[in-house]
Every structure is written in structure tokens, then in C-alpha cells.
Amino acid sequence: MKFNCGLCGSNKNKVLNKRDAKSFEHLKIAICLNCSLVQQENLPNDEVLKIYYSHNYREDYKKTYTPKLKHIRRAGLAAKSRISFIKNNIKNISNMKLLDVGAGGGEFVYLASKNGFDAQGIEPNVGYSSFARDQYGVNIKTLTLNELKADTVNIITLFHVFEHMANPQKVIEKLSYILKKDGYLLIEVPNIFQQDASPHNIFFKAHLFYYSKYTLISAASKFFDVVQIDDKGNLKILFKKKSNSTKSIKLPSKTALDETLNRLHQKGWLEYLTKGGGLLKPFKKIKQKYCESLIKHLTPKKLLDSL
Numbered sequence: 649m650k651f652n653c654g655l656c657g658s659n660k661n662k663v664l665n666k667r668d669a670k671s672f673e674h675l676k677i678a679i680c681l682n683c684s685l686v687q688q689e690n691l692p693n694d695e696v697l698k699i700y701y702s703h704n705y706r707e708d709y710k711k712t713y714t715p716k717l718k719h720i721r722r723a724g725l726a727a728k729s730r731i732s733f734i735k736n737n738i739k740n741i742s743n744m745k746l747l748d749v750g751a752g753g754g755e756f757v758y759l760a761s762k763n764g765f766d767a768q769g770i771e772p773n774v775g776y777s778s779f780a781r782d783q784y785g786v787n788i789k790t791l792t793l794n795e796l797k798a799d800t801v802n803i804i805t806l807f808h809v810f811e812h813m814a815n816p817q818k819v820i821e822k823l824s825y826i827l828k829k830d831g832y833l834l835i836e837v838p839n840i841f842q843q844d845a846s847p848h849n850i851f852f853k854a855h856l857f858y859y860s861k862y863t864l865i866s867a868a869s870k871f872f873d874v875v876q877i878d879d880k881g882n883l884k885i886l887f888k889k890k891s892n893s894t895k896s897i898k899l900p901s902k903t904a905l906d907e908t909l910n911r912l913h914q915k916g917w918l919e920y921l922t923k924g925g926g927l928l929k930p931f932k933k934i935k936q937k938y939c940e941s942l943i944k945h946l947t948p949k950k951l952l953d954s955l
């Protein structure tokens with residue numbers, strides 16, 4: 649199959665042999681030598697992905713259709729920090745219509761509603777979306793992006809969803825279409841430069857793209873301006889919809905390619921253990937296990953209310 653970069657369309661690339669973090673199966677990861685985007689060499693088509701995400705994905709990854717309490721707690725804590733990030737960067741959020749794409753078990757939508765947003769979500773997985781509706785009474789529909797109407801929401805969020813999507817630029821265009829004038833877009837993805845991920849926990853067969861701030865900003869650049877970047881761990885970027893889209897995307901600079909190539913070669917255990925806090929991980933795990941042992945009697949809703 650002929651290689652095409654998902655950002656610039658170039659066919660110049662360098663292929664690296666990697667392994668899936670969970671199954672250890674062989675993965676071919678390509679870096680575009682024109683724009684620095686890192687992606688799987690062969691991308692599956694939309695139809696295959698749709699079937700996979702509506703049925704198989706959660707089972708493959710979590711071995712269950714409904715989330716465990718410890719996962720709800722972790723998702724709830726992540727949701728709280730994401731809500732703070734939004735509130736720190738957008739002045740008036742009261743009654744803002746928020747759409748969470750890939751809402752999973754609904755923890756973020758529930759906590760966002762409690763924090764003043766008019767929040768709803770979409771989630772392709774039938775089991776997770778009905779769990780969210782039953783447990784929290786939240787508005788989460790089993791819809792895809794293509795079924796949503798123009799100019800309907802003020803802020804769209806995607807947490808660890810965008811890296812699973814083929815055709816990033818088509819997705820960005822669709823998100824811009826759904827957003828109202830001056831709307832916001834918050835995307836969080838794994839960060840190719842992050843120091844707090846262990847070297848064997850980087851590549852996943854479900855991740856089609858591996859973004860840096862350079863390539864994520866570039867992917868959005870035709871329709872969105874950057875408001876705020878948080879790239880200390882995972883990459884979080886808050887964007888604002890442009891009043892007029894530009895003709896084409898703005899590609900990353902040449903230095904982005906040098907930095908990314910270096911990164912793919914240098915990522916190692918020493919950095920993770922020292923700068924990435926890897927040495928402290930065992931202690932954090934003990935604390936986490938202790939906290940998770942205290943929640944067994946709670947319902948999912950009571951658990952989220954207690955965070």
C-alpha cells in the first residue's frame with residue numbers, strides 16, 4: 649500500500665518497527681519526513697473503525713462493557729482537572745453548551761454538568777453510553793459525529809479520542825461545523841514528547857496517530873487558533889474557532905521534524921525514571937490502591953460526588 653501522510657499528504661517517510669504495549673504484536677510506525685507527523689504506516693478505513701468502536705474496543709481494552717469503580721474514580725479525577733483547565737481559560741462558562749465526543753462512561757459529562765455547563769456527550773459504544781444514562785441521568789447518545797447539526801454547541805471536548813480517528817483534517821472540519829461562532833475545542837491526546845510515560849507504554853495498535861504540539865496545532869490550523877497549551881504530561885490544547893477558515897493548513901516548521909526524530913530515538917528508561925517521575929510510581933500505586941479500597945461500597949454516582 650502506498651504511504652500517505654495524514655497531515656501533508658507526502659509519501660516521504662521513515663518507518664520504525666515497534667510493538668503494541670498490550671499485545672506486543674508488531675507495529676509499523678512511520679514518521680513523515682516533510683511535516684513530522686507520526687502515524688501507523690497502514691491506516692484502517694472508516695468503516696472498519698466504526699464497527700470496531702461500536703462493539704469490540706472496550707472489551708479488547710478493559711475486558712468489560714461496564715466500568716469498574718476504580719476506573720470510574722480515575723476517570724472522575726481526570727475529569728475534575730480537565731474542568732479546571734477549561735474554567736481557567738474561558739471566562740464565562742455558565743450554561744455553555746458542551747459536547748464531549750467519545751464520552752465513555754459519562755464521568756466527564758456528569759461532572760461538567762455539576763460545574764455549570766449544559767453538557768452532553770456522544771459515545772459509539774452501546775454498553776458504555778447506556779451505563780452513563782442509567783447511572784448519572786446524563787444526556788449521552790449513541791451517535792457519530794456525522795449525525796450532528798451545524799452551529800449547535802459552544803465547546804467540544806475530545807479526551808484520548810482524536811488519536812484513534814482516521815482523517816484528522818476531516819474530523820477538525822466537522823468539529824468546526826458543529827461549533828457556534830467563537831466556539832472552543834479542547835483536544836487531549838498522548839504526547840509524543842511526554843516524559844511521564846514508560847518506554848514500553850507508548851505504542852498501541854488502536855492509536856492511528858501520535859501527536860506533538862506541532863502536529864496537533866497544524867492539524868487544526870485551517871479552522872482553529874490556539875488559546876492555551878498544556879504539554880507537561882499528555883498534550884492538552886484549547887482552540888478557538890476562527891471567524892474565517894484559511895485556505896490550507898499551516899505545516900510545522902523544519903525544527904519540529906528534527907525534534908521529533910530525536911525524540912523517537914532518545915526516548916528511554918532513564919528519562920522516564922528521573923524527569924518523568926517513574927521512580928515514584930510504585931509509591932503512587934500503593935496510595936492509589938489504598939484509596940480504591942475505600943470506595944467499594946459506593947454507587948458510581950456517589951463516588952463521583954465524593955471526589
Ligand SMILES: [Zn+2]
Binds near residue numbers: 653657658681
Ligand atoms: Zn506529513
